[in-house]
Amino acid sequence: MSATVPPLVIVFKTLTLVIGGFVTYTAARAARKTGWAGLTYLAIGFGIATFGSLLAGVADQSLLLDTSTALVVENALTTTGFAVIGYSLYATQRGAGGDP
Template sequence: MMYESLLLIVAKTAILLLGGSITYYALRAYGRTGDPSLRALGTGFGIVTFGALVGGILHQIIGVEVSVGVAIDSALTAVGFAVIFYSLYME
């Protein structure tokens, strides 16, 4: 049980660092270019990253069941991917 929690913490930390970096660079590129698709791309990755953060906090700190954290994480991941898809579709 302890190893599963440690693995979850490591994975969520990696998602937070990598997703946060992608979000930062996409929004920075939007600031340079003003291209709305880059803003949407950054927003999408931000939502995915936020979902992982919230799911991890709910389980590790607040103590809700892991299935609730995964469900919230999955819902926000789906919304984030929809925004990313939209950003790729934009002109």
């Protein structure tokens, strides 16, 4: 296990998981309701970013990976999630048919 994690980090990671999970769930629900592909990509992007935070914490504390490796994994998944979120905005814009 890595060095002791400050309680504030645990609080922020927990908030990240709760809020990220809520945003992912809400976007997925809206995507099902509206059928917009952009919302589907938005949900996927937030899901990836949120999963990255969870995976990094588990990897650092339970899988005995060093902190720098867990940080690289988290940042790679966060970057991927944000790329998908960015694409979701592009897909929504293109799918709008010129409507604002």
